[in-house]
Amino acid sequence: MKYVSTRGNAPELSFEDVLLTGLAADGGLYVPKHVPHFSLEEIESWRDLPYTELAHKVIYPYVEGSIEADALQRMIDEAYSVFGHSAIAPLQQLDHNEYVLELFHGPTLAFKDFALQLLGRLLDHVLERRNEKVVIMGATSGDTGSAAIEGTKACNNVDIFILHPHGKVSDVQRRQMTTVQGDNIHNIAIEGNFDQAQDMVKASFRDQQFLQGERKLVAVNSINWARIMAQIVYYFYASLNLGGPLRSMAFSVPTGNFGDIFAGYMARKMGLPIEQLVIATNSNDVLHRLMSSNLYEVKPLQHTITPSMDIAVSSNFERLLFDLYDHNGEAMASLMEQMNQRDQAVELDGDRLAKAREVFDSYAVDESLTVKTIQSVFADTGYLLDPHTAVGVEAARQTRRNQRIPMITLGTAHPVKFEQAIQQAGFPTPPLPHHLADLMEREERVTVLPAELDTVQQFIADTVL
Ligand SMILES: Cc1ncc(COP(=O)(O)O)c(C=O)c1O
Numbered sequence: 452m453k454y455v456s457t458r459g460n461a462p463e464l465s466f467e468d469v470l471l472t473g474l475a476a477d478g479g480l481y482v483p484k485h486v487p488h489f490s491l492e493e494i495e496s497w498r499d500l501p502y503t504e505l506a507h508k509v510i511y512p513y514v515e516g517s518i519e520a521d522a523l524q525r526m527i528d529e530a531y532s533v534f535g536h537s538a539i540a541p542l543q544q545l546d547h548n549e550y551v552l553e554l555f556h557g558p559t560l561a562f563k564d565f566a567l568q569l570l571g572r573l574l575d576h577v578l579e580r581r582n583e584k585v586v587i588m589g590a591t592s593g594d595t596g597s598a599a600i601e602g603t604k605a606c607n608n609v610d611i612f613i614l615h616p617h618g619k620v621s622d623v624q625r626r627q628m629t630t631v632q633g634d635n636i637h638n639i640a641i642e643g644n645f646d647q648a649q650d651m652v653k654a655s656f657r658d659q660q661f662l663q664g665e666r667k668l669v670a671v672n673s674i675n676w677a678r679i680m681a682q683i684v685y686y687f688y689a690s691l692n693l694g695g696p697l698r699s700m701a702f703s704v705p706t707g708n709f710g711d712i713f714a715g716y717m718a719r720k721m722g723l724p725i726e727q728l729v730i731a732t733n734s735n736d737v738l739h740r741l742m743s744s745n746l747y748e749v750k751p752l753q754h755t756i757t758p759s760m761d762i763a764v765s766s767n768f769e770r771l772l773f774d775l776y777d778h779n780g781e782a783m784a785s786l787m788e789q790m791n792q793r794d795q796a797v798e799l800d801g802d803r804l805a806k807a808r809e810v811f812d813s814y815a816v817d818e819s820l821t822v823k824t825i826q827s828v829f830a831d832t833g834y835l836l837d838p839h840t841a842v843g844v845e846a847a848r849q850t851r852r853n854q855r856i857p858m859i860t861l862g863t864a865h866p867v868k869f870e871q872a873i874q875q876a877g878f879p880t881p882p883l884p885h886h887l888a889d890l891m892e893r894e895e896r897v898t899v900l901p902a903e904l905d906t907v908q909q910f911i912a913d914t915v916l
């Protein structure tokens with residue numbers, strides 16, 4: 452498999468090189484040159500496969516030429532052996548044809564574990580083979596950080612730096628990052644918001660001179676294609692468990708950086724019948740406003756009870772646009788230049804937006820509706836939603852096109868991570884699972900820094916070199 456940049460002006464890379472890259476040299480994101488496509492018969496033949504074997508079927512075409520088939524299966528088996536539910540991604544029924552796909556049974560209790568447990572192993576495999584050391588740099592609004600640390604902490608060949616917005620992640624989220632001990636793990640609390648942290652990460656990928664040529668930067672955010680690739684699998688898994696591919700499905704996805712829902716779009720392109728994809732946002736609703744009124748206008752970031760979705764600029768939307776603009780890198784480079792200005796509203800070509808609307812709907816759920824959804828779902832079913840998942844469930848209910856096909860909301864995190872929202876809804880926070888039982892007593896290690904690129908880069912360079 453070869454990968455190309457969404458902006459059309461960077462070298463084609465193999466999977467191995469894409470894994471070890473962040474942004475493409477032209478500032479774009481890497482996407483597969485050809486999307487593997489499966490017939491309904493072939494997908495149907497996977498119906499009874501356990502999650503790990505299904506994952507191999509879906510992922511192997513993306514890594515072919517870089518990772519051997521048996522090594523991939525071994526890494527997949529190891530990655531999902533640390534999950535706390537033997538189905539890996541179980542479905543919970545809320546109502547007739549309405550489900551939550553529980554993606555929070557991994558070690559850090561959020562969907563990020565699906566990709567980052569595998570990504571850590573892939574990195575280790577490739578870096579050992581090449582005898583190279585790298586520096587991981589990532590930005591988190593709460594969940595990517597801990598999953599990345601958990602997934603890579605055992606890799607001998609990485610130093611990992613995670614930037615989170617100081618005071619704007621939940622206590623459990625922060626502690627899941629800052630209490631992991633290891634000389635190669637570095638947490639930086641930025642005096643700013645997630646977008647500033649993400650901008651610093653992207654700027655560092657564009658110009659890596661601050662590392663003085665000693666080491667390369669590697670991304671753990673969903674700008675790294677390997678993240679998206681691993682997240683495609685659970686769309687197939689959920690569908691196959693509910694009668695797909697012989698019937699179509701709808702998915703509602705709590706959305707921030709647009710990585711998770713883009714994985715659903717990829718599953719559809721690979722042949723999985725998906726009739727509707729719902730972009731569920733909190734009040735940081737730039738994508739909902741774009742989908743409903745064709746105006747892309749970035750507004751100041753709001754801090755909400757769904758902190759992981761407190762994102763104003765959704766990186767992976769570029770990957771969708773690349774597809775909507777017929778893989779025209781030149782058109783994309785100019786469109787992205789306009790969109791990245793951030794102080795002006797941008798309109799998309801009407802036909803391209805209409806194409807997106809064939810499959811995507813969107814809805815923005817504010818804090819009070821999020822709390823009400825947690826309460827009403829609990830009253831009806833006894834099931835406690837995390838606030839991000841509640842945003843997904845509510846958006847699904849508001850936008851549903853067809854009651855006869857299953858609507859599956861991605862359950863992106865466990866409620867125990869979000870004490871504030873759960874308490875606002877009037878519930879006691881559930882107990883932490885056994886492996887995190889003493890989380891609140893563990894020693895924390897974190898460095899608070901101003902949101903200044905030079906200061907952050909200097910800190911990283913001084914720590915690594
Ligand atoms: C719990 C939770 N829900 C939803 C999201 C949004 O996912 P994405 O950024 O892939 O759109 C995130 C963060 O990414 C998250 O941590």
Ligand SMILES: N[C@@H](CCOP(=O)(O)O)C(=O)O
Pocket residue numbers: 590591592593594595596671672673674707708710759760766
């Ligand atoms: N919501 C994320 C933000 C980063 O998104 P990513 O999927 O690009 O890593 C988080 O919780 O950190």
